[in-house]
Amino acid sequence: MSPRLFAPPVCLLLAAATCLAEPPDRLAQGVYELRGGTRLGLADDAPKYRTTLSFVIIAGPTQSLASQQWARRIGRFGHAVQVRGAIPGDELIATEKVRGRLRDVKVVGQIARDGRLVFPGEVFTPTDLGPLSEWLNDLQTYGAQGAPDGQARWGLNAMQFEGLSAAMTAVVDLDLLEQTPRDAVAAVAPPSYAVRYTIDAEKLLDRLDVAPPDAASSVAADVRGLARGTTLAVVLNRVGLGFRPERTPEGVVELVVEPLDDLETPWPVGGTLEGTRRADAAPAMFTQFDGGFDDTFARFARLVTRTSGIPLLADHAGIAADGIDLADVRVTIPPRRTSLSLMLRSATLPHRLTREIRVDEAGNPFVWVLPARTKRGT
Secondary structure, three states: OOOOOOOOOOOEEEOOOOOOOOOOOOHHHOEEEEOOEEEEOOHHHOOOOEEEEEEEEEOOOOOHHHHHHHHHHHHOOOOEEEEEOOOOOOOOOEEEEEEOOEEEEEEEEEEOOOOOEEEOOEEEOOOOHHHHHHHHHHHHHHHHHOOOOOOHHHHOOHHHHHHHHHHHOOEOOOOOOOOOHHHHHHHHOOOOOOEEEOHHHHHHHHHHHOOOOOOOOOOOOOOOOOEHHHHHHHHHHOOOEEEEEEEOOOOOEEEEEEEHHHOOOOOOOOEOOOOOOHHHHOHHHHOOEEEEEEEEHHHHHHHHHHHHOOOEEEOHHHHHHOOOOHHHOEEEEEEEEEOHHHHHHHHHHHHOEEEEEEEOOOOOEEEEEEEOOOOOOO
16 A cells, blocks of 8 residues: 555554553463363463564544544553554554563554554454454454464464474374374474364264274375475364464464364465376376285275385275265276276275375375365375
């Protein structure tokens, strides 16, 4: 937004009256919400920072009344507001400075011609006192980045997202077969990121711990050679879980594990080829040979993985949600001149399944089997 919309400065400093009570801060009371449940705590759960908010509102010479009204609205919440005219170099921005346990957040906004108050990523009308209050609380809790919910890249800034993405590209060369999901996640997760399970995820895993041995309580798939991000997503998908990064109020990025049904944007199981031909991405899948097969789907998957060197993995959560039990799927392919790609077609289509060649975070190909009807992206 241009900084030259307004005439030279008209300065007015409004500080919050000391008699005004600061709105209650749930985090300061040591209570915060977590999907799947609520975690309660005392002093140790209080936020790391004590946050102070201050605002600069840029206003034109004909907007004195509107600017004073906006300053009073924000001031009622206990925050300092400065109203001034535009100066060269102005930009709408939220910044923060941290000194020990003190965090100072400064936000620059501007009054539009129609009287709305415009901040970075936010626009408020004079009647938006509820949304304004929520936004101020988010700034108080999370700092200049605001609440991560609803933001792109899970609310991470560019540096946080790039750092996490780099950590997720590391290739996992571990044998996770028959490990429990908890143990597999502990072995695979990047060491610099804490893993946190929601209450619902913990309950699901607790049920699996006491389930019969034939339950889907182990990884039971060879995921060696895939990057960390995809490996974690596959391991958790096996038992109906997924994960997402979450930025805490202190600015630390954690990995939160929760049921896939509760996740709007889980970390994806790999990505599409994006213009690359399937035969170029996974040539071993298209080599012709004489062959056939007659056995379970699980053994077929192991055969494809062993023969091609390309993992064949299944969207267990999505397939089960479509009422398909992979344990009951039998693959029957008469002997003929074929390829693994053609065999995969014969192994999936009769059972309302389909398959995609995807790549992990490091660019390694794998085959993802998923329900044909829903075409789940996880």
